Amino acid sequence: MEKLLKELTAAYGPAGHEEEIREVIEEQVKDYVDSCYTDTLGNLIAVREGAGPRLMVAAHMDELGLMVTHVDENGFLRIARVGGVVPHILVGQRFVFSNGTAGTINHEKIDELKELEWSKLYLDIGCSSREEAAEKVNVGDVAVYDQEFKNLGQRYLGKSMDDRVGCAVLVETIKRLPRQLPQEVIFVFTVQEELGLRGARTAGYALEPSYAVAVDVTRVGDTPESLVMDVSLGKGPAVKIKDSSLITHHGVREIMFSLAEKNGVEYQREVLERGGTDAGSIQLTREGVPSGVLSIPCRYVHTPSEIVDKGDVENAVNLLEQLCLYPWKEV
Amino acid sequence: MLLLEKLVSASGVSGNEDEVRSLLKSELEKKDTGYRVDTLGNILVENPEVEQQGPPRLLLAAHMDEVGLMVTSIEDGGFLRFDKVGGIDDRVLVSRKVLVGSKKTPGVIGSKAVHLQKPEERKKNLRAEDLYIDIGVKGKEEAKKYVQTGDYVSFYSPLQELGHSCYKGKAFDDRAGCAILWELLNEGRLPPFHAAFTVQEEVGLRGALVVGNALDLDMALIVETTSASDVPGSKEHEQVSRLGAGPVLSIMDASVVVDKGMLDTLIRVAEENEIPYQFRGFNGGGTDAGALSLSRAGVKTAVVSVPARYIHSPCSIINREDLHYTRKLVELFVKEVKGKK
Amino acid sequence: MQLKDCLQELSNARGVSGNEGEAQEIIEKYLKQHVHEVKKDVLGNLVGYKKGGGRSRNKPRLFFAAHADEIGLMVTRVEEEGFLRFTTIGGFDPRTLWGQEVTVHGKNRLWGVIGPRPPHLTTTRERKKETRLEHLFIDTGLPPEEVKNSVNTGDHVSINRDFTQMANRRYASGKALDNRAGVAALLLFAEELARFKHVSEVYFVFTAQEEVGARGALTSTCSVEPDLGIAVDVCHGNMPRTRQDETFELGKGPVLGHGPNIHPYIFKRLQNTAEENRLPYMTEPHAGPTPTDARSIQITGEGVASGLVSLPLRYMHTSVEVVNLDDLEVMAKLLSLFTASVDKKTVEELRCYY
Structure with a gap:
């Protein structure tokens, strides 16, 4: 996981110029999925085929x-x-x-x-x-x-954890998933999230998912005199309830809570006062898509030195894996 | 360039593009060019050959609307209070001649005479809410004969030649684009493309949003007008673009990251044909490209603009050479992308 | 239906954006008597469908939207001592929240008050500074353990305020009248429409999440694909110290919106309907996209001809909003007459309007 995260954060890929990071990710996942392609805006779409409803899992590749x-x-x-x-x-x-x-x-x-x-x-x-x-x-x-990736012991320090850590969680999950899935799962590595959740919008439209889960970083409230926020580093991934781009779908949120509890994955509840995620865009495509967000707590978001916790990342993979294995109902 | 003159003298504040639309419609009809107008008022010129020929299905688009004002109330004295439609710097408003409503009642934007202002007042810029339109009537009742609340107000500023190669006028943004598009529609030898004259760009790219939903597109090229700030007080890196330096190519703005393939083609075509061009040295502001690029499953988009000084004011200036080269570049681009598959 | 009772029930019901369930239940109770079908969609929009008369196949499809959600609060942290920190859902002015009573929607519902530090313990300078969210907290009066057992980060909070009929019985005050007044008018319209013949398919849509960005209207318009869509909302009523041209008197009828966000034909048609039937009305120009569902309706699909009718309301986004019941009745009548007047020709005229 460390090697993967290091490689992903090192790859060049500002919003609108995601070619290099896309290649890196494609190389990582292509042998583990049924098909893999790039769309008009540059989203990388990796498909695990299956019957039944379609689950879209998105993390953005772009950086500042x-x-x-x-x-x-x-x-x-x-x-x-x-x-x-x-x-x-x-x-x-x-x-x-x-x-x-x-x-x-x-x-x-x-x-x-x-x-x-x-x-x-x-x-x-x-x-x-x-x-x-x-x-x-x-x-x-x-x-x-231009910042080097560092292992701080229990934590990782580096640039563009937002959202390469989310990409890493998707890649790792793809590799761990068994051959048979109870539904089709489409992993989308989106572009231009930092410019207004753009890639997710066109991908959401094209793929018409039954459900969507975005994996992204979130802010924390555990640093000296920080903003009031009930998310801390090292207490597990967070299940988003609200940010400025969406109020997550009750059903999706409850499934995330219950899967975490059933599998003993420590998690937190997230209310982010300012900021948005790809799920906000996907939720409003066409007639609406029930959407949720799995967040990875991250300190100093948007600075060259972002910090995430190893345990949080590991647990995010565990929870995402459970989400892909969970038999989602037809809408 | 007769059409440009007609186009800029028409009033077409966002949401009230009727006059510009009628003008374009009659020009299209004269040439027997088929078109339809959608629910929001966009003119869509769909060429059936585009579908027949297949990708890339190309759209050229320019917006018909301009920034302006809207009457919000009529005061007892017959003075009109107003809101701004689109982004206008309050400082350009005072001491202007305007045309109010469909009857185009002339009016002037007044403010308290400087003699009557206290020294502190003089230190502050006049804000839109301090200003009002005076149409020269005795009171509210008389004003109501000419004006209603909700009437659109456009700047009065006839097209005029300036110096040897420039025009002064209002609404070059984006009538210049409309004029170029219209000319290309009449250029018989071009490969097929769709064209759209959009509404409500200045209030949030709203017309282009629905155009993108209506058409099945692979590619869209927006013909726009952008700010040139090659004026005293602007350092070289703050100029965005320069007048007379040729068409402006956007790389990115607040609404879109331009498709690299299209940008490369534009640059190559310009260089091969010795067309001067410049890059837009700024990544703020939005255009219809933003709305179109995100429509349906995504559309490749690029923006080519005519540079204009004092944009969004009643007195902007464009250069004829820029206009000519912008048109030429767009024309050659169409030939290039549609010519080879 | 008794308009006052209906409005009272609606105003007292909870329905913070994203959690419109309780309000939607009451709406459904009234709505289902007047429509052929009621559905709820992914975002929580409630859609009632009433068939049109006649045998024609391509009946006009009319879409009327009133948002069912209200602004509210959300818990961001449960402090060690049991106090709750919170953020707003929708545009609350923090200065209006001092000492308000609230309901915390945790595992069970808890009553609470929003407390600031008392004036005696603050300095004059502190008191002069405007109240910001971080100065405020919710106090449930319960021991910390009980609070922690019941309340979680992300639980929503609604404001408490009993509906009140005022000195003049046609005036009413309460919370969430933005936009339960619009909802009540739309329900009254659904009831009245039974007395009219209409050829159009009519959709009564009670949208979710308007206060956080007109989100419900976007997806519901997309699924209905109407020929025209009218948002039913509130606008600012006259209050002391406001400019005449920004506000509207209560009791003088509904307010018809116009401007770029509104199709001129719809505005004109509503205006003519009011004139012909001698219904009082006012007009409000909007220079850009309106802060209502009409903003979303207009730009869905290939574009939808949009209209906006609003009820004047005082003290918007506080717990003591005031409306006039006559305005609701006039609005219901206006919408009924408008709907009855719409036919195939109307849609044709709309299509070739420009």
Whole structure:
């Protein structure tokens, strides 16, 4: 699991540019599923065939990034955010492009931290002219956090745990599932979640699932003077009740609770005040899809240093496996 | 470019695109081009050959609506209070001539005379709620002869040539796109494509949402107008695009990540044909591409824009060369993607 | 049905977004007497279907939606001492929550009050700051163990407030009149429609999750595929210190919405129906998408011709909302007359409107 998570978090794949991470995941799962394909927007769809209802399980492949909007004559790059990146955590951070070009963020002279706006930030890739920079990078290219994966003992530290940890949970589950399933299960590694739950929407429309479960990270309330939130790291995966994108379906939620209890999987109940997941999109496709969310508690979401707990990840796999084995009823 | 002049002098605030639609409908009818208008008012020009020829089934789209105002109440003195329809910077509103309602009653946007304002008041920008439209009547009763609440209000700003190669006017966003689309529909030698003139883009891409549900598409190219900010005070990296530097290619905006294959084709076609082009140096703002790309099971989309200074104001400026090259690029793109399978 | 009794029952019923069950039960009780079929869908929308008269095959399909959900709260944490932290479901102003009585929907229902720290123990400066959610908590008065046994993170909380008929018996106050007033008007319309001939298939839809983003209307419109869809909701009534043009007087009839979100033909047609039948009404311009189910209805499928009728209501999103019963009756009458007037030609006219 550690090796898998390390490989997945290391792969390049900002929202809208998921080619590399998609290849990595496809390589991992293709021998364990009946078919595997990529749709128009770039979602990777891995199908485990079966009779009966159709369960869609989604985790998003995309990560945050910075897009180059301008290259100046001295070779500095100006940038805009791709997804929910905030300026104040960027200064001094390293970023890397898909071709390996690396750089660091800094800012124009400012008097106070609150003046730190996007137009004041730039990315220095060590070039001294526009021409030199243009050999490495073009306007429109996107850079991602350059951070190494670390094992902290009981916890993992790294970039893009959101939502590569969810992808890892799906991959691991796919590998563990037995030959026979009580229904068709379609695993979807979605694109552009960070830009507004986009990939899940078109995949949800195309696949017409009977039920959907999204696997994503959630925030925690167990750090010093943090927001009020009843989810902690290390107390098991969380079953979402509400976030800004959806109120999860009662039926789906109850099945998740009861499977966790029956199988002795420690879990938490999640109410996330701000933030959304792919399930929010899927739930509203066509005439509505009963949807739930399995969340992996994660500290410092959207920063270059996100932390997840090994036990939580392991238990998320256990619970997702049970969800795939559970005989879902026809709607 | 006669049509562009007609198009920008028409009023077409989001939700009230009637005048623009009628104009386009009659032009289409003159050329015997078949079309239908849907429940929201979008014009769909569906070409049956698109289905026959198969993928990629391409849609070209431009939006008919413009930003404007709506009358919310008539005060006792006959002055009109209003809301903004679409995104308008409050600072461009004061001291404007406007046309109110279907009768196009002329009015002006007034504010308390500067002499009567206290020094503190002068330090603040005028907000929309401080302003009102004066149509020159004695009171509420007389005003009601000309105006009702809910009437749409559009800026008055006739098209004018400016300098050697520019036009000044309102609503280039996106009548410029409409004009280009109309010309391409009349370009006989092009491979078949669908076209849509959409409504309500400025209030949330609402027309394009239902167009995407109605048509079975593989690909959509949006012909838009985007902000050029090559003006004093804007640093080079804050300019978004520059006037006269050719069509603007979006890479990403708040509503869409442009399909890479389509973008590559656009760049290649431009370079092969010596068409100047620029990238949109900004990833905010939204276009119909956002709605279309997420319709049904997903559609590949790209956006080509004419750069315009002072967009969403009564006095925006576009460049004729940009217009010409944008049209040419879109035309060559259609030939390219439909020409080879 | 007795309008006042019906509204009272509806207002007192619980139905926070995502948990509309109790309110929907009461609605179903009234609704099933007047329709041929009642269904509930995935998101919790309740859909009543009434057949149209005549033998024609392509009957117009009319869709009327009133949202059944109300705003509420949700427990985010049970503190060691048994106090409950919470977030809002839908747009509550935290400043209106001080000292409100609530019902916590845990394993069993618990009564509680929303407490802040008392004024005596706070500084003048603290008191001047606006109340924010993090200053508030729910106190059930129970020992911590009992609270923990009964209440869990994610349990929803509804506001308590008894329905009250006011000095003038046509005025009523209560919680959740946004949009139970609309629901009652729609039920009254369903009842009245029995006295009219209509060729249209009529769908009475009581939507879920409007207050969290008009979600129920999106999926229900998609399954019904109507020719036209009208949202029945509330708008701001006149109150002291508000601008005349932003608010509407109570007792002067329903308010017809217009603007980009509304099909001009539907607006006009509703207006004509009111004029011809001498029903009082007012109009409200909306410069963009309306904060109602009409926002979703319009953009489903290939587009649906949408309308909006609203009831003036004072103190929206508090527990003491006020409406006027006459307005509900006029609205029911207006919708009945409108429905009776719709035929195949109407749909034709709509199709070639633009």
